[in-house]
Structures are given as C-alpha cells and as structure tokens.
Amino acid sequence: MAMSEAQRGKMVERCHMCKGNSLTQVLDLSHQPHSDHFPTKEQLNEHEERYPLRLVACLDCGLLQIDYLVNPKILYQTDYLYQSAATTKTGGGHFKEMAHDICSVHNIPKNALAVDIGSNVGALLHSFKEEGLRVLGVDPADVAKKAIENGIPTILDFFSTNVAVDIVKEHGKAHVITGTNVFAHLHDIDDAVLGMKTLLADDGVIAVEAPYVIDLIKEFQYDTIYHSHVGYLSVKPMAAYFERLGLELFGLKKSDYFGGSMRYYVGHKGKHEVSPDIARYIEEEKTFGIYSLSRLKKFAEDVERHKRDMLSLLLQLKREGKKIAGISAPAKGNTLLNYCSIDKTFLDFITEKNPLKVGRFTPGTFIPIYDDATLLKEQPDYALLLAWNFATEIMKNLEEFKKRGGKFIIPIPKPKIV
Numbered sequence: 080m081a082m083s084e085a086q087r088g089k090m091v092e093r094c095h096m097c098k099g100n101s102l103t104q105v106l107d108l109s110h111q112p113h114s115d116h117f118p119t120k121e122q123l124n125e126h127e128e129r130y131p132l133r134l135v136a137c138l139d140c141g142l143l144q145i146d147y148l149v150n151p152k153i154l155y156q157t158d159y160l161y162q163s164a165a166t167t168k169t170g171g172g173h174f175k176e177m178a179h180d181i182c183s184v185h186n187i188p189k190n191a192l193a194v195d196i197g198s199n200v201g202a203l204l205h206s207f208k209e210e211g212l213r214v215l216g217v218d219p220a221d222v223a224k225k226a227i228e229n230g231i232p233t234i235l236d237f238f239s240t241n242v243a244v245d246i247v248k249e250h251g252k253a254h255v256i257t258g259t260n261v262f263a264h265l266h267d268i269d270d271a272v273l274g275m276k277t278l279l280a281d282d283g284v285i286a287v288e289a290p291y292v293i294d295l296i297k298e299f300q301y302d303t304i305y306h307s308h309v310g311y312l313s314v315k316p317m318a319a320y321f322e323r324l325g326l327e328l329f330g331l332k333k334s335d336y337f338g339g340s341m342r343y344y345v346g347h348k349g350k351h352e353v354s355p356d357i358a359r360y361i362e363e364e365k366t367f368g369i370y371s372l373s374r375l376k377k378f379a380e381d382v383e384r385h386k387r388d389m390l391s392l393l394l395q396l397k398r399e400g401k402k403i404a405g406i407s408a409p410a411k412g413n414t415l416l417n418y419c420s421i422d423k424t425f426l427d428f429i430t431e432k433n434p435l436k437v438g439r440f441t442p443g444t445f446i447p448i449y450d451d452a453t454l455l456k457e458q459p460d461y462a463l464l465l466a467w468n469f470a471t472e473i474m475k476n477l478e479e480f481k482k483r484g485g486k487f488i489i490p491i492p493k494p495k496i497v
C-alpha cells in the first residue's frame with residue numbers, strides 16, 4: 080500500500096546547518112528508492128517507494144545537502160542491512176587507527192567513557208575498549224543488536240539531547256564522542272549536536288568523520304549521494320556550525336578512507352588549541368571553488384558525462400557478447416545503478432560478502448545478489464566494482480578471477496577496465 084506524503088518524508092527549504100533559506104539546486108539524480116533497502120523475492124511483487132534525490136547548495140554557509148529527507152524510520156528501522164567494517168578488512172584497520180589516534184593525541188584518561196553515535200555492529204567501540212576505555216553505543220538500527228551480542232553495550236535509539244541526559248545520569252560525561260559516517264545522516268542535527276555538548280566532559284573530544292566533499296566533487300563520487308546522507312561536509316560550514324552552537328572546531332585529520340574522509344575534532348570553546356589547519360583548509364576550499372556555483376555546475380556536467388561514458392562502455396561490452404557481473408552491493412552502488420539505469424540488461428548478478436544481502440535484489444534495478452563464491456563458479460568476462468573505494472583489497476582477494484581471464488571495471492572517477 081502506498082504511504083502518505085508525510086510518512087514518506089519531506090521537502091526542506093532551509094539549510095540543514097545554518098537554517099538559511101537560500102538553497103539552490105546543483106544536481107538532479109532523479110527519483111531513487113532507499114539505497115539500503117534490498118528487497119526479498121516476495122517484496123519484488125510489492126510497490127517500491129521512490130523519493131527525489133537532488134543535491135543543493137546553501138548560498139549562506141556553503142553546505143552541500145539534499146533537499147528531500149526520507150523519513151528516518153524508513154531509512155534506519157526497517158530492514159537496514161549495513162554492517163560497518165564487518166565486511167572489509169580496511170574498515171577494521173581504520174577504526175583501530177582512529178581509536179588509537181584519539182586516545183594518544185588527546186591524552187584521554189584510562190577508563191574514561193567513549194560514546195559512539197551510529198555505532199552499528201560496534202567495530203569502533205571495540206577498538207576503544209582495547210584502548211582501555213568504557214564504551215557505549217547509540218544506534219536505532221536492528222543491526223546494533225549484534226553489537227550487544229558481541230559485548231558492546233548499546234542504546235537502541237536515535238541519539239538526541241534526551242538520550243544524552245540519560246547517559247550522563249547513568250554513566251557520567253564522556254571524554255570521547257564519535258560519529259563516523261553518521262553526522263551527515265542526522266535529521267535533527269541541532270538536537271543531536273546539543274546532546275553531544277551536554278554529554279561531553281569539560282576537556283573531552285568529539286570526533287566526527289565523514290566523506291570530504293572536495294574529494295566527492297574532484298573524483299566525481301556522486302554515487303555517495305543518497306538519502307541516508309543529508310549533508311556533504313566541508314570545513315567552512317562545519318566551523319561556522321559548531322561556533323553557532325557554542326562549541327569549537329579545533330583540529331582536522333584527512334584520510335583516504337571511503338574515497339577521502341575528513342575527521343573533525345571538536346571541543347568546548349577555548350578548551351583546546353585551535354590548529355592553523357582550519358584556516359588553511361577553508362582557504363583551499365574557496366580556491367577550489369566549492370562555494371562557487373560555476374564550479375558546481377561543472378560538477379553536474381561531469382556527472383552527466385560519467386553516466387553516458389558508463390553506459391557506452393557497458394553497451395559496447397554487451398554488443399561484443401560479454402558477460403558482466405557486479406561485485407559487492409554497497410548503498411552507494413545503488414545510486415550509480417539507478418542513476419545510470421544499469422539493470423539486469425547489463426549485469427547478470429552481483430556478488431556480496433554480507434550474508435544479510437545474499438538472496439535479495441538491488442533496490443530499483445532488481446539485480447539478484449549471490450554469495451562471493453558465485454563469481455568463480457560463473458566466471459563472467461567482466462566484474463563491475465561497485466565498492467570502488469575498496470578496489471585494491473577486493474581485487475587482491477579475487478586474484479583467481481583475474482588469473483582465469485576475468486577483467487575488472489572500476490566505475491569511479493572514470494569508468495576504466497583493469
């Protein structure tokens with residue numbers, strides 16, 4: 080049965096962060112289904128909801144964001160299958176480094192409390208536990224029950240000021256508050272960040288990590304745009320945002336994770352020395368042109384060209400009678416597949432490590448998802464790497480596929496065969 084407009088989500092007219100009302104459209108990725116909702120065979124008989132997916136820029140603070148918010152209950156509480164770090168080695172190593180970096184650089188006392196917002200299966204908290212900290216996760220998604228089974232205490236809820244107050248009452252204030260790849264997901268961001276402020280110990284550290292929007296623009300990573308990502312972060316709007324809420328952005332750390340991520344270190348005002356990196360990155364962002372509409376217009380043209388290039392490569396291979404499959408079914412793969420209209424006409428199947436996705440279908444394009452072993456069993460001529468940010472690791476694991484004559488297609492930044 081179709082949902083009412085209010086149940087589906089809402090159009091926004093004000094900036095997610097500064098609340099200004101000068102949003103202007105940059106890129107239209109058409110209407111798309113929820114990229115983390117992989118239908119089962121039975122669900123293929125049902126109506127699939129689609130929502131507008133458009134990137135807009137705030138002319139006041141510079142934040143790039145989407146202007147249609149899907150109801151968070153749909154995004155996170157129905158059958159959400161994303162498991163961070165559970166499926167790739169790179170993810171696990173990254174969290175270990177992050178926990179160690181935060182504890183050593185910021186002199187976090189042993190036995191202090193670390194709270195991870197959007198803690199998923201508890202991978203990052205597991206690393207904080209190894210650093211000798213007390214840990215607590217907050218995550219409304221079903222998959223967080225796995226963290227509890229693995230010994231990571233987790234509150235199964237959306238993080239909010241109310242939840243923060245409860246945590247302080249029960250566990251005291253936190254010296255470390257983290258949000259990896261979740262800050263951009265927050266729907267009521269003011270309430271969540273004010274909650275972090277309430278929860279944060281006097282000299283504590285908030286570490287927010289998210290894909291860096293400059294890399295997104297530079298490398299045509301438009302597939303990282305989907306409804307779970309509300310904001311596409313850069314330093315200028317982040318610095319202004321924390322200042323408005325009485326906090327202070329005091330440090331940055333750039334990493335290659337997720338195709339280019341930025342870690343933002345935030346504390347109570349005046350409690351940490353402010354790094355010159357912040358002014359430097361803001362200058363670089365301005366020089367790059369991220370806050371200019373002509374640069375963003377060029378990005379939109381690049382994305383349209385990418386779609387044509389992607390399709391002409393696949394068409395050419397199909398005309399030659401080649402068999403093509405996909406490897407791994409991340410959420411972002413679905414933005415690419417849906418925007419480029421790549422369905423079963425091009426890809427026979429997709430293989431995936433996450434057992435929760437095996438046996439299901441890709442949203443919108445309905446390509447069947449099989450387990451990893453299928454790739455060698457079927458040995459297609461080409462394999463499209465949808466999790467291109469883990470390309471090196473995936474290709475190393477699949478040396479046998481290559482030895483038998485298989486070739487990889489890496490879609491981003493430009494479709495290329497390796």
Ligand SMILES: [Zn+2]
Pocket residue numbers: 094095096097098099137138139140141142
């Ligand atoms: Zn703004």
